[in-house]
Amino acid sequence: MVRIIMHGCNGKMGQVITGLVADDPNAQIVAGIDIADNRDNGYPVFTDIKKCDVAADVIVDFAAAVAVDALLDYSVEKQIPVVLCTTGLSDEQLAKVKECSAKVAILKSANMSLGINTLMKLLKDAANVFAPAGYDIEIVEKHHNQKVDAPSGTAIALADSINEARGGEYEYVYDRSQVRKKRDKKELGISAVRGGTIVGEHEVIFAGIDEVIEFKHTAYSKSVFAKGAVEAAKFLAGKPAGMYDMADVIG
Ligand SMILES: NC(=O)c1ccc[n+]([C@@H]2O[C@H](COP(=O)([O-])OP(=O)(O)OC[C@H]3O[C@@H](n4cnc5c(N)ncnc54)[C@H](O)[C@@H]3O)[C@@H](O)[C@H]2O)c1
Numbered sequence: 001m002v003r004i005i006m007h008g009c010n011g012k013m014g015q016v017i018t019g020l021v022a023d024d025p026n027a028q029i030v031a032g033i034d035i036a037d038n039r040d041n042g043y044p045v046f047t048d049i050k051k052c053d054v055a056a057d058v059i060v061d062f063a064a065a066v067a068v069d070a071l072l073d074y075s076v077e078k079q080i081p082v083v084l085c086t087t088g089l090s091d092e093q094l095a096k097v098k099e100c101s102a103k104v105a106i107l108k109s110a111n112m113s114l115g116i117n118t119l120m121k122l123l124k125d126a127a128n129v130f131a132p133a134g135y136d137i138e139i140v141e142k143h144h145n146q147k148v149d150a151p152s153g154t155a156i157a158l159a160d161s162i163n164e165a166r167g168g169e170y171e172y173v174y175d176r177s178q179v180r181k182k183r184d185k186k187e188l189g190i191s192a193v194r195g196g197t198i199v200g201e202h203e204v205i206f207a208g209i210d211e212v213i214e215f216k217h218t219a220y221s222k223s224v225f226a227k228g229a230v231e232a233a234k235f236l237a238g239k240p241a242g243m244y245d246m247a248d249v250i251g
């Protein structure tokens with residue numbers, strides 16, 4: 001039985017995972033952390049992570065970027081591995097994640113779905129065909145109107161996946177409104193749309209002369225992220241310090 005602390009337990013993702021784990025004979029949420037203590041989850045909820053004294057095997061995090069520093073400190077101090085799913089981290093926080101991964105196991109992924117993690121692999125091959133042929137690359141993502149960070153962590157991860165395959169030759173462009181000039185070949189445009197209850201859509205566009213190739217992933221419910229996060233938690237429990245990602249879980 002994997003004992004989970006759910007960080008951000010009263011948010012949208014925290015609640016989906018609470019429901020999923022309730023039906024899982026191999027996992028249990030033993031405590032939750034959330035500044036909003038407004039739900040009866042059937043486990044204790046701490047509004048301050050420092051006060052959580054419940055023994056656990058792994059922390060699953062879907063909260064807010066502002067909460068990540070205290071989460072990392074807690075995970076290192078208590079030696080509890082963390083599945084870090086919150087997006088919108090600053091460069092300083094990303095550096096801290098790396099530093100902490102020398103002391104505790106951290107699995108960081110902006111998207112826990114099987115589809116997006118498979119797409120990341122496929123994009124490396126596609127980029128190595130279309131980039132040398134001069135195709136322009138653009139990413140468009142769409143999410144619900146409650147999302148605070150833009151562009152999505154997933155859009156950045158998809159761009160990183162392409163850029164890694166191409167030796168880091170692309171510069172990301174998030175806003176074309178301030179500069180009146182044609183796009184450069186080495187630009188990778190990333191655009192964000194926010195509206196309604198869109199769970200998550202990502203389109204990667206390779207645009208060449210007289211042809212366009214599009215890769216599209218649509219999440220129809222938050223369950224795809226929740227399932228991946230619970231799988232990742234089971235994988236990470238008991239792992240030695242280090243940096244892990246969903247590719248380690250999926251294989
Ligand atoms: N990696 C993925 O697959 C994936 C999927 C969905 C969402 N996300 C990310 O997860 C995060 C949460 O998403 P959500 O839709 O559940 O958001 P949400 O706003 O519904 O939930 C966040 C919860 O965190 C709590 N919180 C905020 N600040 C806190 C703090 N300082 N300490 C403790 N709790 C705090 C809030 O009270 C809220 O209950 C976002 O960054 C989102 O982008 C990642």
Ligand SMILES: O=C(O)C1=N[C@H](C(=O)O)CCC1
Binds near residue numbers: 110143154
């Ligand atoms: O709902 C969100 O917020 C999501 N955030 C992640 C991101 O920023 O990529 C993953 C998709 C859902």
